Amino acid sequence: MSDGEQVGIVLVSHSGAVAEAVAVMARGLAGGGATAPVAAAGGTPDGGLGTSSELISAAAAQVDRGAGVAILVDLGSAVLTVKSLLAEGDELPAGARLVDAPFVEGAVAALVTASAGGNLDAVEAAATEAYQYHKV
Amino acid sequence: MTGEGDHVTDQKPDRILDSDFFRRWLTVAAAMVEREAGRLTELDSAIGDADHGSNLQRGFRSVTAELEKESPAGPGAVLVLAGRRLISTVGGASGPLYGxxxxxxxxxxxxxxxxxxxxxxxxxxxxxxxVAQLGGAKVGDKTMLDALEPAAEALGASFSSFSAAAEAAEKGALATVPLQARKGRASYLGERSIGHQDPGATSSALLMAALAEAAEATP
Incomplete structure (x- = not known):
């Protein structure tokens, strides 16, 4: 990154607990010290299960340093809400991108790459590549 | 309206649709959602996560509240504002889809x-x-599109008869019963999704029924 800014990561899950826990885990596995900014946007504002466009927009604004924001999602309305926010044009920072990746593995790969100074394309590639990590 | 076949003549050729018409459409839709929320959630409890009625209720309440405060200039602005509210407030997949x-x-x-x-x-x-592009679904997947596509087709084939659209949407929603779901949470059920009417197609039919009712109430 020429300007030294890091890509931000947003984790969108139907569950606030899942999004928070994956963020904590990704920070831990990304190695101690300062990591790239990562924010959880899980569940609805009242703590229920679901997807909130307000929480997603707020999380994206929080981690945006001008180098782009990689958004990872779990399923269903999380995918559709981010897609429709991106289509809207003004509710997410410029350079926000929905990244096609497995949620947990992709979050770790994305944060490691972003923390190492990778640009948005590199972060996206690393997160998507996590699909290739077969367990059996 | 007395039945099928009369649709061709039910749209006044010189009818003009203004902001008030589209506000009425959404207000009628909100009232229908209030009335049918229990049924929508019940349908959703069979093959979904039992929140379709309450999600849409929250969304359409927000739409009507916003329309009482704001006076968007023109039909397009009314619909854009309503769509934004649905995306922001529904909380389930139907929010971004209807939005x-x-x-x-x-x-x-x-x-x-x-x-x-x-x-x-x-x-x-x-x-x-x-909607088809966002959700990646097509007719026959047991989704909203099974009501929306026939409604749009009926509009095109009937000189924009809203009652023809409502009828086609209702027929499309009923025709989802024997289908196996291929999109969304219901698709996880596989063959067990057969035999239930799709909640999204049902609410789409309500939206089209609201359109016809709004047109009837328009002088």
């Missing part, structure tokens, strides 16, 4: 202060196409 339907339809109408039924028909087709 996209209304927003894309509204954008296609542009900033005209009045539109013809023919222009609305074209705009709604664009909205339905955007």
């Amino acid at each position: 996209t339907l209304l927003r894309r339809t509204g954008k296609a109408l542009g900033d005209a202060t009045e539109v013809t039924p023919g222009e609305f028909t074209e705009a709604l087709r664009a909205g339905v196409a955007a």
Whole structure:
């Protein structure tokens, strides 16, 4: 990154607990010290299960340093809400991108790459590549 | 209206649709959602996560509250505003899907202060196409599109008869019963999704019924 800014990561899950826990885990596995900014946007504002466009927009604004924001999602309305926010044009920072990746593995790969100074394309590639990590 | 076949004549050729018409459509839709929320949630409890009625209730309440405060200039702006509210407040997949339907339809109408039924028909087709693209579903997948696509087709084939659209949507929703779901949470059920009416197609039929009712109430 020429300007030294890091890509931000947003984790969108139907569950606030899942999004928070994956963020904590990704920070831990990304190695101690300062990591790239990562924010959880899980569940609805009242703590229920679901997807909130307000929480997603707020999380994206929080981690945006001008180098782009990689958004990872779990399923269903999380995918559709981010897609429709991106289509809207003004509710997410410029350079926000929905990244096609497995949620947990992709979050770790994305944060490691972003923390190492990778640009948005590199972060996206690393997160998507996590699909290739077969367990059996 | 007395039955099928009369649709061709039920749309006044010189009818003009203004902001008030589209506000009425959404207000009637909100009232129908209030009335049918229990049934929508019940259908959703069979093959989904039992929140479709309450999610849409929250979304359409927010739409009507916003429309009471704001006076968007023109039909397009009314629909764009309603679409944004649905995306923000529904909380389930139907939020971005219905939000996209209304927003894309509204954008296609542009900033005209009045539109013809023919222009609305074209705009709604664009909205339905955007829903298909967003969700990646097609007719027969047991989704909203099973009601919306036939409704848009009926509009095109009937000189924009809203009652023809409502009837086609209702027929499409009923026809989802024997289908196996191929999109969304219901698709995880595989063959067990057969035998239940799709909640999304059902609420889409309500939206089209609201359109016909709004037109009847328009002088």
